Amino acid sequence: MKFIHAADLHLDSPFEGLQRLPKALWQQIHEAPFNATKQMVTDAIEQKVDFVLLVGDLFDRETQSVQAQVFLNEQLQRLVDDGIGVFVSFGNHDYMTAEQHLALQEGVNVFGSDVTTQTLTTADHTRVAISGFSYADRWLEHDVVPQFPERGDADFQIGMLHGAVKQGEANHYAPFTVSELASTNYDYWALGHIHKPGVLSEQPLIVYSGTIQGRHKLESGRHGYQVVSSQGKHLERQFVPADQVRWATLSLAVDETTTDASLIEAVQAALTNSVADTFKLIDLSLTGIEKLSASMLSRLNDGTWLERLDQTQKKTYRQTRAWVYEVNVLPTNRPVQYAKLDANYWQRAQKTVFTPDNVALTAGKLMQYPFIADHLRQPETTANLTDRAKNELLAQSRLEEENDADHDD
Ligand SMILES: [Mn+2]
Structure with a gap:
């Protein structure tokens, strides 16, 4: 038995704040969540998984563009056509979707606002029970876990939960505790909502797949989905990157000899030395700013220098596979x-x-x-x-x- 756990596709993310980018590059970034999703579906088919779980926030907004709806339907159809089970729940970003009865493909199992359980038997005769629910509103302030049924007699029982660990006073997203999930005796908790991939517990597996595509600098590093397969009664999990662009920081030191041109050169050299397969969106962090001339400092702060860099990177970004979209002038240590x-x-x-x-x-x-x-x-x-x-x-x-x-x- 093998399945994919993905969440937070956020199709149609606006990627605001990147308007300065060349049109072709902006287009590539806007399409990144779509292409990451397409990649996951292709992997699912090639890896011959039994089913795919999509745990909420498939769309970025409550009302989706026709383009995003058509796209998701096409991708889910590819899975259904291949005999792969598809289980979908909606989260706090796309909560309206379940209500609107978005015409998803036949063969796609969509969870409603109450917790229900669906069962399937995989090709290797493994019986799997999957319990989940969709958001009926953008906030879900109570703990939904008590609504999940007791573990049945299936070989594996999986919970799909779009939510966050209970913290302090304000809990808007189906708050839960790790020990509460562990005490259900389910074999796997497929979590959505938190965009950083992470494992809250190894035994049982309580896992955030993370968003399939990082969308801003707070979502830096690798993004993708989890592949889970059974080894006897045991489940093994592996994170697989699917992101098409990656957010990263480049740190450079400056001093009194730094000029507009020398800093551009230093940036270009650093980017050339670290070309990677995945395109990088970079925020540049500068240290040692106390040594800079006042005019240089102000050109860095008001964006004048970045405009100059743009002229250079417009010509080189296809080779360096990177774009510096922001300069952060870090406060000095002294x-x-x-x-x-x-x-x-x-x-x-x-x-x-x-x-x-x-x-x-x-x-x-x-x-x-x-x-x-x-x-x-x-x-x-x-x-x-x-x-x-x-x-x-x-x-x-x-x-x-x-x-x-x-x-x-
Ligand atoms: Mn989300």
Whole structure:
């Protein structure tokens, strides 16, 4: 018995913030979740798996484009035609889909909003029971696990659950605990929702497949799906990458000799030395910025330098198989000398201004969207905003110093 566990295809992701890319490249990135899905289906057929589980967020939005619907149907049809079982549940992004009775192919098993169990017997006469449900709304704040039936007499029992481990106060996505899942005695929990692939438990296997295609820099590293096969009564799991583009960071050190041109050269050299099969979308992190001239620093902060780099990478990205879409000027390790900015005042202001509450207040109505709220509540978001403000202030105060110096001459 062999099956594929995938989740969070997020077909039709908008990939916002990449508008500066050449059109052909943007197209390639927009198509990445589609091509990753197609790759998974091809692998399923070639690997002769018995069935495929898709655990929620197949579409990025509640209402899907006709293109995305047609695409998914075509891919599921390929599986059905090959005699591969298909089990689908919908998550917090595509919760409407189940309600709309999206015309999925005949032979595709779609779970409704109540937990139900479907059974199948594989070619090698293994009896498998699969329990799951779809979201009826974008939030599902209660624990659904008690609704899952007791383990039956099937050879293997699998639970499909799009949700997150219970944490603190706000739990919007079918909160559960690992020990609760383990106590069901199911053989495999196929999880969706968290986009980073991960194993919460080895015995029994409680696994996030992760999103099939990383969609922004917080989803860096390899993405794909899990292949699970039985060895006697035991299940073995393997992660298989299917992503078409990968998010990565390139770190470079700069100093007083760094110029626009020398930094472009350094970036190009680093990219040429690390060409990989999978196309990379890169955020460039610079260290040692305290040594840079004020004008260089401001060109890095205001995007002028990146525009210059774009002119070069437009010609080279097909060879380097990479595109730098963002520059992050990392704060220096040494305390920065704020000539015009009282360091103590900054420290105090930083603590009182950049709080999760203030960020939420500034975001206002946007906080009603769970995915925005989740992002803004992350500590990294606050840290990131603080760093950006710090760099802006630093560049500003340096420029003012230089202007003052000019007047003194
Ligand atoms: Mn998702």
